[in-house]
Amino acid sequence: MIDNHGRKIDYVRLAVTDKCNLRCFYCMPVDGINFKPKKELLSYEEMIRLVKLLAAEGVSKIRITGGEPFLRKDIMFLLASLSKLEGIETIAITTNGTLTKPYLDDLIQLGINHFNLSIDSIDPKRFKAITRRDSFAQVWECYEAMIQKGLQVKVNCVVMQDQNIEDIIPMVDLGKNDPVSIRFIEEMPFNGQGKSTPKYEWNYIQIIKHIENHYGRIVRLNNPKNSTSINFQIPGFVGTFGVIPAYSRTFCGSCNRIRVTPEGILKTCLYDQGVFNIRHLMRAGASDEELITAVQSAVGHRAKNGFEAERLRDPGNLISESMASIGG
Numbered sequence: 001m002i003d004n005h006g007r008k009i010d011y012v013r014l015a016v017t018d019k020c021n022l023r024c025f026y027c028m029p030v031d032g033i034n035f036k037p038k039k040e041l042l043s044y045e046e047m048i049r050l051v052k053l054l055a056a057e058g059v060s061k062i063r064i065t066g067g068e069p070f071l072r073k074d075i076m077f078l079l080a081s082l083s084k085l086e087g088i089e090t091i092a093i094t095t096n097g098t099l100t101k102p103y104l105d106d107l108i109q110l111g112i113n114h115f116n117l118s119i120d121s122i123d124p125k126r127f128k129a130i131t132r133r134d135s136f137a138q139v140w141e142c143y144e145a146m147i148q149k150g151l152q153v154k155v156n157c158v159v160m161q162d163q164n165i166e167d168i169i170p171m172v173d174l175g176k177n178d179p180v181s182i183r184f185i186e187e188m189p190f191n192g193q194g195k196s197t198p199k200y201e202w203n204y205i206q207i208i209k210h211i212e213n214h215y216g217r218i219v220r221l222n223n224p225k226n227s228t229s230i231n232f233q234i235p236g237f238v239g240t241f242g243v244i245p246a247y248s249r250t251f252c253g254s255c256n257r258i259r260v261t262p263e264g265i266l267k268t269c270l271y272d273q274g275v276f277n278i279r280h281l282m283r284a285g286a287s288d289e290e291l292i293t294a295v296q297s298a299v300g301h302r303a304k305n306g307f308e309a310e311r312l313r314d315p316g317n318l319i320s321e322s323m324a325s326i327g328g
Helices: 044-056 075-083 101-109 124-131 136-148 165-176 204-215 278-283 288-299 306-311
Strands: 011-015 061-065 090-095 114-118 152-159 181-186 230-233 240-244 257-260 265-267
Touching: 011 044, 044 075, 044 278, 044 288, 061 075, 075 090, 075 101, 101 136, 114 136, 124 136, 136 152, 152 165, 165 181, 165 204, 165 240, 181 204, 204 230, 204 240, 257 288, 278 288
Parallel strands: 011 061, 011 257, 061 090, 090 114, 114 152, 152 181, 181 240
Antiparallel strands: 230 240, 257 265
């Protein structure tokens, strides 16, 4: 699939649930969001059908997201089924790590070894304040188990003024001895409350400057194709770090991904309001050809970047979604 700007689409982020057992304030209100009932979510069979069709059109990477994916019952059935699909070369998982550790050996057996682990602070007190849950011990045990098992781990940290700036340098320091990629992410307006993210000093430029001022020298790495992060390494470190300009949106020109929300809404950009509901088409009896034609049409009318996608939202439909409801 090639979009109307010449970008090849070969990566799908598939959200399997909007439920999460944490309440990170930049993602959702303290009481949570109105979670969708099960009948309004894509079933596993519908997800497998969709991914099979997309794989035939050149999609080779699937990222399983949520909410927290391991809250969805029988998630291993889905992962095992996806791992058998022809054309799918990489299955990655984004998780908060609270429930993941017991599944690691089984995931390795399926050939799943790419993980994004969300940790916004490595200080237990700050972690609790940000997530509104006292779960740091479980998350850290998961991190240590992933490293010990030799998995490919990226730690995602949303940088928030007056919340976790003190964690930036200690998190970079994890890469001294651990082969991990720490990725600092600009805060975004997907907090489930319709409150825009204010412009603040901790954009990607300031984060990079802060790290460089501390270490004196950082080495910029060649970014992988379609990378959303600007990547660096401290001389002598085993691991690396990167900064994702998620709010500044500097990486849109090479975007190769689309998103499917837990209820089946196709998003060709994180910042759009959704194009159409795949679940509705499937349950109305759409053929495989009709489904893939609809996806191709959406890809062929894609916004140039996140700013255009946001401008094209219907009047009055300002960003109010929770990140948990659109797939991390």
